[in-house]
Amino acid sequence: MLIVAVYVGYFLVFTDKSAADQNTSNALHGCTSYNPLNASVYKANLDPVLNSLAKDISTSRFGNKSQGTGGDEVYGLAQCRADFPLSHCVQCFQEARDQLALFCPTQNGGRVYVDGCFLRYANATFFAQPYDTGSSNCSSSSNSSAEKFSEKTLKLITDTVGRAPANNSFAIAWTDDSTSSTNIYALAECWESLASDGCQTCLEQAQNQIGNCLPSTQGQVLEAGCYLRYDTNSFFSLNGLAATNTDQGGGSKSKTVGISVGITGGAVLVIVAAFFAYFKFRQPTFGSERLDIYQPGDFRCQFAGEESNFGEKAVRFDYEQLREATDSFDDKNKIGEGGFGQVYKGTLQSGRQIAVKRLLASESERVTNEFWTEIEVISSVSHRNLVTLLGCCTLQDQRFLVLEYMANRSLDKHLFGKRKTSLSWEARFDIILGTARGLAYIHELHEHSHVRIVHRDIKAANILLDDKFQPKIADFGLARLFPHDRTHLTTRVGGTLGYTAPEYAVHGQLTEKADVYSYGVVVLEIISGRKSIQTGLPCDTQHLLPWTWRLYQRNEGLSIVDPRLEGKFGAEQVLKVMNIALACTHDSPSKRPSMSNVVSMLAPVSVEARPVKPTFMEIDSDAQHMLSGSTSQLGSSSAAGPSNSSASITHSLQAR
Structure with missing residues (x-):
């Protein structure tokens, strides 16, 4: 071959x-x-x-x-x-x-x-270690034509393993068989710390192990110095790779691609890159098909006449493109609405689904500020638990953000909506953990940047769920960039009633620990299936946080668990998560755990959280009357006084 x-x-x-x-x-x-x-x-x-x-x-x-x-x-x-x-x-x-x-x-x-x-x-060097016991994983599904599938897969793996050591320690291969409904894809790679002979040794060891997976449709092996995988679904990128079709027998074709260092190829690459850069930057507007070659974080939206300073790269949508994708912003495609405007589901000509956030122009200064803040924040970060910004559009005084589409909408729809979803405890825990990871990432950007990000509006409505119910934090319009050398920021209060940390609501002192407090409240909502503030209930149970604390003190914490779970949860894990949530709402911001610590505490083996009586704010009757489901945004604080657990505070509320 x-x-x-x-x-x-x-x-x-x-x-x-x-x-x-x-x-x-x-x-x-x-x-x-x-x-x-x-x-x-x-x-x-x-x-x-x-x-x-x-x-x-x-x-x-x-x-x-x-x-x-x-x-x-x-x-x-x-x-x-x-x-x-x-x-x-x-x-x-x-x-x-x-x-x-x-x-x-x-x-x-x-x-x-x-x-x-x-x-x-x-704690010991391993850089030149090729293999050890290895870790492997095989899928539970098997191919119906076991013998033929196993033979074809082993041949493909052998080809891939044979090419990788001499090709910069990387090779991919796949079959292209018109007579079969199943193609096979394989990838072999060694870590750059291994020499060629060590790479060969490692991959041969991995090949011996991965054969035990057959006839499973997917197998992968992680060795000390290399990785080997096969799958019946494509899992790697083919674009940009040169490939040659060659007869493999049985009407099948295989494609194998390797890479290695070469002077001639490098010169060719420079020419290709130059042409790519020219065509990329000469076009001020990109269509939907062009979008697919850009990755999250690769762009900043910039428009003539706007004060943006976000760099030269841009992905900009035409208004007509968004209008067509949403059927002229038809109400049937509306998937969200608030004080900022509406969100519509759209479909690009390429078939890709998107969410279009249409910002109203009634308060142009506020909308413009939130528009550019969200662009600046989201396009500067990339994490699996943060929503991805795909592009932007401006038309006169209208503003549009184009975001990835999240099939299962926002968390609040499942917890409190008209059609409440019976999320399992396992699904709820995954949401709790994923949200913690996303917050830990934006709070600790000082590892990669000179700023951190404080979201300021963490709530169930701003946690979106993909088709697998994995969470992504959204709506960064109120976010603040936080220099690492500042202990806090003093700023006008922004956020949502029932989630806002007392030191921030009362004194306007903002740190990332305000997000930690909000996160703690959201976790209690996920456990209980209840809103942080729910009017119409007995007075002593309307506020979720103090009610939870009273039950916790009486060793009755499990009483808050959502009855829709029907007892299908691990009591020990639920109480552990409840402890963490209460620790996040500590009276003193400095005593609240960081979000990276929260991620560690959620691990199966971790340090136990030790909560003390949390700080919470009781809302007077006038403020309660203004609530319509705890979706109001704090505009400013009308009271300033000592922060304590029984402070009665009235807030100026602004719908969001």
Whole structure:
């Protein structure tokens, strides 16, 4: 069989949808069996190693780093897959880092592969280690033609493993068989720290293990120095890769692609890149088909006459394009509405579904500020638990944001809507954990940037759910960029009644701990299926937070659990999550855990949260009368006084 290798200096990929939509929650992992000699010393070495890897992987896809001596030193390595979008590498690394915090919370070493990247750290060097016991994963479904499928898959894997060591340690291959309804895709990759012979040894060991998966339709092996996977669904990017069809027998065709360093290929790449840059920047407006080659975080929306300063890259939609996608903004496509405007479901000509946020022009200054704030914030970050901004549009005084479409709408629709959904406890816990990860990411951007982000309006309505009920934080219109060298910001209060931290509502003092407080309230809503403020109930149960605390003190915390769960939950886990939520609403912002600590506490093995009486605000009868389901936004605080747990505060309310 003829196999053609493609030699290039660097690997340029115009990523297709399959790469952009990979499920990073699908992980292989392993942990050591030992704890550090001195946990604080080990962490002091681990954090700078991980921060260094994050920077390296964002620019070159690979990094290795070591720090410390005396038994608690740390060696770390991270690598993005060669076909994975470079713009997604930091997001993937952060996901891998979150996964290790969950899987290996106290151990002195661990490794994890999520779709797109690998991360490992340990207290001894492993950079040149090719293999060990390995981690494997096989799907539960099997191919109906077991013998033929296994034979074809093993042949494809052998081809792929054979090409990778000589081609910059990376190769992909796939079958293209017109006589079969099932094609097979394979990928082999070694970490850059391995020499060619070590790569060959590692992949051969992985090949021996992955054969045990057959005839399963999917198998993957993570070794110390390499990764090997096959699947009946395409899971890598093909765009931008040169490929050659060759006869493989049985009417089947296979395509194999490898990459390695070459001077000639590098020169060709420069020319290609130059043409790409020219055509990219010469066009002021991009259509829907052009959108698919851009990745989240790659652009800033910029328009003539606007004060944006967001850089030169732009993805801009024409108004006619959005009007056509939404059927002239027909009410049947309306999926959300608030004080800011409406959100419509749309379908581009390419078939891609989008959400179009149409901002009303009645309060032009406020709308414009929120419009540019949301663009600035969302387009500067990329995380699987943050909503993705796809583009923007302006038409006279109208503003449009184009966002990824979330099939299961917002969390509040499932908890409090007319058609309440009976979310299982497992689904609720995944939402609690995913939201914590998203907040931890935006709060700790100082690892990659000089600012953090404070959302200011964390609530169930701003947590969107995709088709698998995975959460994504949305609506960054009120967000504030927070310099890392500032202890707090003093600002006009913004947010939603029932979720706003008392020190912020009363004194206007804003830190990321205001988001932590709001998160704690949302977690209690998820557990109970109740709104944070629910009028029409007995007075002592209208406010979720103090009611929960009273039951918690009497060891009756499980009384708040949503009856729709019908007792199908682990009491120990629910109480653990409740403890964390109450700790997040501590009277003192400094005593509230950080969101990264919350992620760690949600791990199966973690430090127990120790809540004390939380701070909550009782709303007087006039304010309660103004509520129409606790969806009002705080405009300003009309009271300023000492922060205590029984303060009665009236707020000026503004619909949002």
